[in-house]
Amino acid sequence: MNKKEDIQQLADRFFAGETTLAEEQRLYRFFRGDDIPTELLPLREMFVSLSLIGIAPDKQTTRKTTTQSRLKVSFRRKLFGVAAAVAVILAMSTTLIHIDREQNYCKAYVNDRLVTDKAAIMSSVAATMSDIGEAGQTGADRQLHDLFGSDDGNADH
């Protein structure tokens, strides 16, 4: 089949709605060229016009795709920003908790066993403090304490 007959066949299929996009592009390229047989010249103007319509939607699609990509990038950047902020907040919180634990603690070892019961530990501290407090009492104070006070000073550890 020669080229003229090939194009004629493609045109017939085009009008029947049977051509693929690639075949339509081929028709458009052919009729945009200069080497068009006389018998097919009447179709030239139509296919050239159609080829322009065919290009415009592609360009719109490209514009839409570019805009969508920009939106995606913009959204991704925002997402990374939020994730980075959350990571910084988590890191700072962890650091602050760590610092607080370093600056405030209450521990005891009883026969090498760790005890963290704050109430029990502070009770032991209070008992020792009571011994220290009582040590400063004068003879008269001490007698009054013996008569009316508590026995905290004799607490065993």
Added chain:
Amino acid sequence: MLITLPVWGIMYAQQGLNVNALFDGKVVTKAQTQEAKVVEVKVKGRALSKYNLNFYRSYSFQATPEQKAKVDELVERDRQNAVSSETTRRGRNTTMILTMIPDGANNRFVCYITKHNDKQINLTVVYMEGRVKNISELRKLIK
């Protein structure tokens, strides 16, 4: 960025004290801990605010005569370096309180309490530091 801070061991201005040998396990060995019924207490920060202290460390145990002699010696060495000391005796029990040289704004105190119960000797050594001015003020806060 995590900031690491020291935890246990020699802390603050406790450095340079002879009684540190007791806290470091050089008087009562690890093997003797159970028999001696050792109780160690370490408190730092908020829990001590009522005493106007920021650090408290105590070591209590039932001492053999040899261990008591060692602790007596350590405390006596610190007493030589103390700003002031007071000793109170009540029967066979003794309480010695040493005011050590301050470390900046922190005042430091070492307390040595001995109690005799029948055949047992119970010793308690306490190291404290904080903004409390002196033992008299501390006693007011204890009440």
